[in-house]
Amino acid sequence: xxxxxxxxxxxxxxxxxxxxxxxxxxxxxxxxxxxxxxxxxxxxxxxxxxxxxxxxxxxxxxxxxxxxxxxxxxxxxxxxxxxxxxxxxxxxxxxxxxxxxxxxxxxxxxxxxxxxxxxxxxxxxxxxxxxxxxxxxxxxxxxxxxxxxxxxxxxxxxxxxxxxxxxxxxxxxxxxxxxxxxxxxxxxxxxxxxxxxxxxxxxxxxxxxxxxxxxxxxxxxxxxxxxxxxxxxxxxxxxxxxxxxxxxxxxxxxxxxxxxxxxxxxxxxxxxxxxxxxxxxxxxxxxxxxxxxxxxxxxxxxxxxxxxxxxxxxxxxxxxxxxxxxxxxxxxxxxxxxxxxxxxxxxxxxxxxxxxxxxxxxxxxxxxxxxxxxxxxxxxxxxxxxxxxxxxxxxxxxxxxxxxxxxxxxxxxxxxxxxxxxxxxxxxxxxxxxxxxxxxxxxxxxxxxxxxxxxxxxxxxxxxxxxxxxx
Amino acid sequence: xxxxxxxxxxxxxxxxxxxxxxxxxxxxxxxxxxxxxxxxx
Numbered sequence: 255x256x257x258x259x260x261x262x263x264x265x266x267x268x269x270x271x272x273x274x275x276x277x278x279x280x281x282x283x284x285x286x287x288x289x290x291x292x293x294x295x296x297x298x299x300x301x302x303x304x305x306x307x308x309x310x311x312x313x314x315x316x317x318x319x320x321x322x323x324x325x326x327x328x329x330x331x332x333x334x335x336x337x338x339x340x341x342x343x344x345x346x347x348x349x350x351x352x353x354x355x356x357x358x359x360x361x362x363x364x365x366x367x368x369x370x371x372x373x374x375x376x377x378x379x380x381x382x383x384x385x386x387x388x389x390x391x392x393x394x395x396x397x398x399x400x401x402x403x404x405x406x407x408x409x410x411x412x413x414x415x416x417x418x419x420x421x422x423x424x425x426x427x428x429x430x431x432x433x434x435x436x437x438x439x440x441x442x443x444x445x446x447x448x449x450x451x452x453x454x455x456x457x458x459x460x461x462x463x464x465x466x467x468x469x470x471x472x473x474x475x476x477x478x479x480x481x482x483x484x485x486x487x488x489x490x491x492x493x494x495x496x497x498x499x500x501x502x503x504x505x506x507x508x509x510x511x512x513x514x515x516x517x518x519x520x521x522x523x524x525x526x527x528x529x530x531x532x533x534x535x536x537x538x539x540x541x542x543x544x545x546x547x548x549x550x551x552x553x554x555x556x557x558x559x560x561x562x563x564x565x566x567x568x569x570x571x572x573x574x575x576x577x578x579x580x581x582x583x584x585x586x587x588x589x590x591x592x593x594x595x596x597x598x599x600x601x602x603x604x605x606x607x608x609x610x611x612x613x614x615x616x617x618x619x620x621x622x623x624x625x626x627x628x629x630x631x632x633x634x635x636x637x638x639x640x641x642x643x644x645x646x647x648x649x650x651x652x653x654x655x656x657x658x659x660x661x662x663x664x665x666x667x668x669x670x671x672x673x674x675x676x677x678x679x680x681x682x683x684x685x686x687x688x689x690x691x692x693x694x695x696x697x698x699x700x701x702x703x704x705x706x707x708x709x710x711x712x713x714x715x716x717x718x719x720x721x722x723x724x725x
Numbered sequence: 726x727x728x729x730x731x732x733x734x735x736x737x738x739x740x741x742x743x744x745x746x747x748x749x750x751x752x753x754x755x756x757x758x759x760x761x762x763x764x765x766x
Contacts, residue, residue: 278733280734284745287746291746291749430749430750432756550760550761550763550765
């Protein structure tokens, strides 16, 4: 395997990651997956919550043990810093190249676990907030966007499929992390000790090694490289530009904010049911869906969440990005309206089917958006623009669960039977998708005045990257 | 000179790279699938 490429600069610099002739672009998706499968662990963080409430009491929570509400902040902080770091470091990731970004993400991710392990050791929750919450969150942001623009450049013919593959890894990371963490904790737990600290240390080391492999094998295509047989369209089509928009200029366009709302609303609708699926299914079908079956439903939904990322993003290469989001909004609207009906007629199969399709579109929304941005703003700064857009995820992370929880509570407090308490929420989610549909409808091509002048600004950006590589 | 600069990716390298990420992912999917089956029991 090649480890060296031409050009000056340190091993981390973009110039040292330029692929030699003969390098297969199919090496890049596994490199991206090395990072996304690791940071996808975030979705499985909840497996630590219960054991961490019993670190002192061991069999049950002692007065000095951490409360579940206090522990919930760890994940919330991580998602908040995901949004912040992807927005703040997006341009640096884009100009510094994927290797530097992946390696930095590996250091932060592993560092977050090791600091958290220390926090468990000295039983100080603030250290864990700092470790997993802040440092881990920064790793999530940098790691999430690090391979996006590289994949889009390698697969100009199938950008949706390429980014779908990587972002599918983020959904799949929890599948590995969840059973692995449970197994490790079991291994290190004794009668007087719960093995959370050891599990954090091992996960940190393993994830670091895995992510470093990704940073070793990743390459960027040489300038002017095109896949064999690929003919680039001579002119921009209506919704696919051949021009680039500078990262901060993208913020001035209505297109960025329309897509921001499309993503935010799609994620709000999905995240609201994702977190509540277990409780919701048991309350809507009392006696029919047991806690064990509900856990099965959550597992099934995560499979659809992961599969939807690849399937919908790949489909968008054929039907177009805007049409894909129209499908999410229209089909989502119908399904959300159908959920109360499935409850009323007692159709578990209908309920499960609705939820699985809804969740596949939730994942599909994440995976399709980088290609949507590429179509609108070009490939040059797509990673950085994607980073800015991920703030929509952070916002949705707050809106979604709050909407579902508070509306349910309000309904229950006002005498609505538990089985029907979610109906209003479902209709509100359907309403959100109508707004998303309208936002998507207004997405048009970006005005020419925002396009970069190819020979000047792009060169300046490359010169900046070269200077930073020499430094 | 061109020959020196070329370093084509071999099928073995592709297999190793995909296996490195694919095997853990398939294992994880399998575990989740087992869990999901509880819904139908």
